[in-house]
Amino acid sequence: MAQASSQVLPATIGDSEFDRDTAVTLREAGVYDAELSAGWTIIHAVNGGYLLALLGRALGDALPHPDPFTVSAHYLTPSVPGPAVIRTQVVRAGRTLSTGQASLFQYDESGAEVERIRVLASYGDLDALTDDVRTTAKPPAIPPLSHCIGATDAPDGSRPPIPGSSAITDRLMLKLDPTTLGWAVGAPSGKGEMRAWFGLADGRDADPFSLLLTVDALPPTSFELGLKGWTPTVELTTHIRCRPAPGPLRVSITTRNLAGGFLEEDAEVWDTADRLVAQSRQLARAPRG
Amino acid sequence: MAQASSQVLPATIGDSEFDRDTAVTLREAGVYDAELSAGWTIIHAVNGGYLLALLGRALGDALPHPDPFTVSAHYLTPSVPGPAVIRTQVVRAGRTLSTGQASLFQYDESGAEVERIRVLASYGDLDALTDDVRTTAKPPAIPPLSHCIGATDAPDGSRPPIPGSSAITDRLMLKLDPTTLGWAVGAPSGKGEMRAWFGLADGRDADPFSLLLTVDALPPTSFELGLKGWTPTVELTTHIRCRPAPGPLRVSITTRNLAGGFLEEDAEVWDTADRLVAQSRQLARAPRG
Numbered sequence: 001m002a003q004a005s006s007q008v009l010p011a012t013i014g015d016s017e018f019d020r021d022t023a024v025t026l027r028e029a030g031v032y033d034a035e036l037s038a039g040w041t042i043i044h045a046v047n048g049g050y051l052l053a054l055l056g057r058a059l060g061d062a063l064p065h066p067d068p069f070t071v072s073a074h075y076l077t078p079s080v081p082g083p084a085v086i087r088t089q090v091v092r093a094g095r096t097l098s099t100g101q102a103s104l105f106q107y108d109e110s111g112a113e114v115e116r117i118r119v120l121a122s123y124g125d126l127d128a129l130t131d132d133v134r135t136t137a138k139p140p141a142i143p144p145l146s147h148c149i150g151a152t153d154a155p156d157g158s159r160p161p162i163p164g165s166s167a168i169t170d171r172l173m174l175k176l177d178p179t180t181l182g183w184a185v186g187a188p189s190g191k192g193e194m195r196a197w198f199g200l201a202d203g204r205d206a207d208p209f210s211l212l213l214t215v216d217a218l219p220p221t222s223f224e225l226g227l228k229g230w231t232p233t234v235e236l237t238t239h240i241r242c243r244p245a246p247g248p249l250r251v252s253i254t255t256r257n258l259a260g261g262f263l264e265e266d267a268e269v270w271d272t273a274d275r276l277v278a279q280s281r282q283l284a285r286a287p288r289g
Numbered sequence: 290m291a292q293a294s295s296q297v298l299p300a301t302i303g304d305s306e307f308d309r310d311t312a313v314t315l316r317e318a319g320v321y322d323a324e325l326s327a328g329w330t331i332i333h334a335v336n337g338g339y340l341l342a343l344l345g346r347a348l349g350d351a352l353p354h355p356d357p358f359t360v361s362a363h364y365l366t367p368s369v370p371g372p373a374v375i376r377t378q379v380v381r382a383g384r385t386l387s388t389g390q391a392s393l394f395q396y397d398e399s400g401a402e403v404e405r406i407r408v409l410a411s412y413g414d415l416d417a418l419t420d421d422v423r424t425t426a427k428p429p430a431i432p433p434l435s436h437c438i439g440a441t442d443a444p445d446g447s448r449p450p451i452p453g454s455s456a457i458t459d460r461l462m463l464k465l466d467p468t469t470l471g472w473a474v475g476a477p478s479g480k481g482e483m484r485a486w487f488g489l490a491d492g493r494d495a496d497p498f499s500l501l502l503t504v505d506a507l508p509p510t511s512f513e514l515g516l517k518g519w520t521p522t523v524e525l526t527t528h529i530r531c532r533p534a535p536g537p538l539r540v541s542i543t544t545r546n547l548a549g550g551f552l553e554e555d556a557e558v559w560d561t562a563d564r565l566v567a568q569s570r571q572l573a574r575a576p577r578g
Contacts, residue, residue: 069551070524070572072361074388074409076381091407092365097523099363099407118380118388120363120409122523122572129549132575134514136481137545192425225423234386234411235359237526239572241548256426257565259530260418262358264568276546279553281570283359283411283528286421 010203017171018200018210022050024058030088032058034104038081040213041167046079048117048233049216050168053209055086055102055119060209062088063098065123067208072120072237079106079116097124126208126243139270140252145197148175149184172217173199173248183223192221192255192263199248206244206271214249215267215280221255222263222287229287231263236282247272261286299492306460307489307499311339313347319377321347323393327370329502330456335368337406337522338505339457342498344375344391344408349498351377352387354412356497361409361526368395368405386413415497415532428559429541434486437464438473461506462488462537472512481510481544481552488537495533495560503540504556504569510544511552511576518576523551525571536561550575 011017021039024032040050056068084106091099099122105113142148151169177195182188198214199206206214215238220231250270255263263286269278300306310328313321329339345357373395380388388411394402431437440458466484471477487503488495495503504527509520539559544552552575558567 070363072363072409072524072526074359074361074380074411076388091363091404099365101407115380118390118409120361120407120524122363126549129551132548132550134547135545235361235409235526237361237524237570239524239553239570241546241551256424257530257568258423259421259565260415261421262418262530264528276548279546279570281526281528281568 011200013205013207016200016202016204018204018213022053022057022209024054024061024086026061027085030062032061032086032088034084034086036079036081036084039167039171041081043230046081047168047213047216048075048236049213051079051104051117052212052216052236052238055104055117056121056209056212058086058088059100059102059119059121059123063090063100063123064093065098065125067124067126068121068212068240069097069124070122070237070239071212072235073117074235075117075233076115079104082106085113096128097122126240129242135276137268137276139274140195140250140268142177142195142197142250145175145248147178148197149178149181150175168217171201173197173201174217180224188224188226190224190226192225192258194218194221194224194253196251197248198251205246206249208240208243211240211244211269211278212238214251214269215278216282218251218253220284221253221265225255225258227287231284231287234283234285236280238278238280240278242275242277244271244277245273245275258286300489302494302496305489305491305493307493307502311342311346311498313343313350313375315350316374319351321350321375321377323373323375325368325370325373328456328460330370332519335370336457336502336505337364337525338502340368340393340406341501341505341525341527344393344406345410345498345501347375347377348389348391348408348410348412352379352389352412353382354387354414356413356415357410357501357529358386358413359411359526359528360501361524362406363524364406364522365404368393371395373405374402385417386411415529418531424565426557426565428563429484429539429557431466431484431486431539434464434537436467437486438467438470439464457506460490462486462490463506469513477513477515479513479515481514481547483507483510483513483542485540486537487540494535495538497529497532500529500533500558500567501527503538503558504567505571507540507542509573510542510554514544514547516576520573520576523572523574525569527567527569529567531564531566533560533566534562534564547575
C-alpha cells in the first residue's frame with residue numbers, strides 16, 4: 001500500500017515483486033528450481049512464510065488442483081538466500097481434493113542437497129466451494145489502519161528493535177495495533193497477542209499463495225510476552241478457507257500455551273469482506289530470554 | 290474407568306487393549322506390519338485418531354526421540370479393519386528434535402498397496418522439557434464427571450444416535466457435557482462446541498500415543514451445529530505439549546468457521562494436573578445435512 005499511496009501504480013497478482021521472488025522453474029517432472037531472495041529475510045533467516053509460498057506455488061503446478069486448502073510444513077534447517085530446488089510428489093489425485101508432498105533443498109559447500117523444509121498439502125479449487133457460511137468467529141478488534149503503527153513510524157520514532165529485519169519490512173505494508181506494540185518501547189503487555197493490518201508494499205492484492213506468507217509475517221507473540229530473540233518455527237499448518245477480497249488484511253496472532261520451552265501461535269487472517277480467509281497454527285521454540 | 294470402577298484391576302500403559310491394538314511389528318528397517326482392529330471403528334470407518342496412534346508408535350520406534358511433539362496427518366483413503374503396513378523415513382535427526390515421515394498402507398484385491406494416510410512428525414523427549422509454564426489458556430468449563438453423560442446413559446435412555454459406533458464406544462470412557470449433547474435428543478445447540486471427560490474403558494492411563502487418539506475421539510462439533518452425518522477428516526495436526534498425569538482427561542472441541550463445505554475442529558486436552566497436554570486442529574468436510 002505504501003507505493004499505492006504514492007504516484008506508482010499498484011502491482012497486480014502475477015506482476016509483483018512477490019510473484020517474481022516466489023517464481024519456480026520446472027526443471028523436470030515434479031522438480032522445480034527456485035532462487036531464494038534476500039528481500040524476505042528477518043535477521044539473517046529467510047522468512048518461513050515466504051518459503052511456504054514458494055513450496056505452495058510448486059505444488060500448485062504439480063497437482064491437478066490449483067489452490068492450497070491445508071498445508072503442513074515441518075522446518076528442518078535454516079534457509080539462506082540463493083539457489084534452491086523443490087522436489088514434489090503427487091500423493092493422491094482425487095476429484096475435489098488432491099494431496100502432494102514437497103521438499104525444498106539448498107546446497108552445501110560440496111554441492112550436496114540439504115533439505116530445509118518438508119511439506120504435506122491438500123489442494124482443491126476455492127472457486128468451486130459452496131457459499132454456505134456459518135462462522136461464529138469474529139474479526140479481530142483492531143483500530144483503523146490509520147491508527148496503527150508501521151516500521152517507519154514506530155512509537156519512539158525509531159525502527160522497530162528487530163536488527164536486520166528491514167529487508168522483509170520494506171516489502172510489507174505491516175501496521176501493528178498499538179495495544180500489541182508495547183514490546184517495541186520496552187513495555188510488553190504480557191499477553192500473547194499480536195494484531196496488524198497486512199498488505200504487500202507494492203499494492204499487490206492477496207491470493208492463496210500470499211496468504212501463506214501472511215500467516216508467518218508478524219512479529220512473534222513472544223515479544224509481547226516479554227521474551228526477546230528468535231522464535232524458530234518447528235511446524236506450521238495453514239488452512240486457506242476462501243479467496244481473499246482485494247484490499248488490506250487483518251491478522252491476529254494468539255499464544256495461549258507457552259510451556260516447556262515451546263509455544264503455539266494461532267493466526268487468523270480476515271479480508272475486507274469480513275471473511276475468515278486463513279487459519280494457521282505453528283509450534284515454535286520459545287526464546288530463552 | 291468403567292472397568293476400574295468394577296472388580297477388575299485397571300489396565301496399565303504397555304498392558305492394555307489400546308497397546309495391543311496399536312502394536313507394530315518391525316518387518317525390516319523402517320517398515321512395520323500392523324493389524325487394524327475392528328474395535329476402534331465408528332460407523333464402518335477406522336477412527337482417525339486410532340490410526341494416528343499406530344503411526345505415532347511406528348515413528349517413535351524409527352526416530353531417535355521417543356515422544357511426538359507435533360504430528361501432521363493427511364487422510365487419503367478410508368481405512369478398514371485388517372492388515373496394514375507402515376513405511377517410515379527419518380527426515381532429520383537433530384539433538385533435541387527429530388523429524389520423520391510415515392505412511393500407512395493397506396492392500397487392494399490384487400494385493401497392491403493403497404496408501405491410507407501420510408504423516409509428517411517432529412519428535413522429542415517430553416521428560417527433557419523445562420518446567421517453565423506461562424499458560425493463559427483455562428481448562429474447559431465442564432461439569433463433574435458424575436454429571437456428564439456416556440453412551441449407556443444417553444439422555445433418552447438409548448444408545449447415542451451414531452449407527453455402528455458401538456465398537457469404539459465400548460473401548461472409551463467418554464462422558465459428554467450435557468450442554469453439548471443437545472444433538473443426541475434432536476435439539477442441537479447451534480454452537481460448534483463439544484466437551485467431554487475422556488479415558489480408556491479398561492482404565493489405562495493416558496500417554497502421548499493415546500493422546501493422538503483422544504483428539505479425534507469425540508462426536509463431531511457439526512452434530513451440535515445441526516448437521517447429521519459423516520465429517521471426514523482431510524488433515525489433522527496435533528501438538529503434544531507434556532506427558533499427561535494419571536486420571537481422566539478433559540477434552541474440548543470447538544468449531545469457529547464452517548464455510549464452503551469445510552470446517553475446522555480445534556481440540557484441547559487437559560489432564561488432572563490442570564495442564565494443557567495436547568492441542569490439535571483438523572480440517573474436515575462438513576456433512577451435507
